[in-house]
Amino acid sequence: MPSIELPDRLLSLYTAELKERNGSYVIEIPSRELQQGDLQHEETYKIALLPAVTAKNEPDQIQDNPKPPIQKGDVRVVEIVTIGQQGDGIAKVERGYVVIVPETEVGDKVAVEITNVTENFALGEVTSGRSNREQ
Template identity: 50%
Template sequence: MHIPSHLRSLFTADIEETEESFVVEIPESEIDAGALDAGETYRIALIPTDPATQQSSSASQSSDSAVPQPPVEEGETRRVEIETLGDQGDGIAKIERGYVVIVPDTEIGERVAVEIESVTQNVAFGSVTERLSYYA
């Protein structure tokens, strides 16, 4: 497995379920070592630790159609961070596999809950149901 040189931190953690989301706890040692800063936003990658899990996951993906399915469905609610603005001024968030969600009436750095209204192979469109926070 290739690990890119710009990887800031690598550690093992459990995913914990809360009432409305799932949480990955960052070990305090990662903050103490200066690899990560508290209060900052990071993208994370999840790598299975069990080789059998990885093989069965790969096998199920290859048996599906060659084109990956969108990671969202109409009516689903997602929490996203607006990363950029599109040509029309709509907010753009990226979720799994770089899939794009377009959200009108948002600003760069804003975290919002959105209801997915329509889904295509490459992009979904959602509307804000709750404004969660803003990172300038």
């Protein structure tokens, strides 16, 4: 199978079964996808359907819990898109993966070094960049 290029704006990625229900076909979206905040109830989204991969060791296999797209020590340029409950800036990278960046504001474009990586989010420290507060 050829490799699949995923856009940076991908909001969700998971495996689901196509089911028949009342004369239509339905793909159920797990509630965790809405709880993570990228998807909103009653909104419209574009979707892409990819064939399931059956080989256990197939490198292109899409998993329910893919590995984080970044690693500790990586340096990324990100744009802060929102502010979290603790007041830290939040950026998103591939597959909508969250990077929390303290002392930033919405619209800041900064280079960050990833200091901690978990399954659901990473923490980053600003190494350089432009802050809206400085303008």
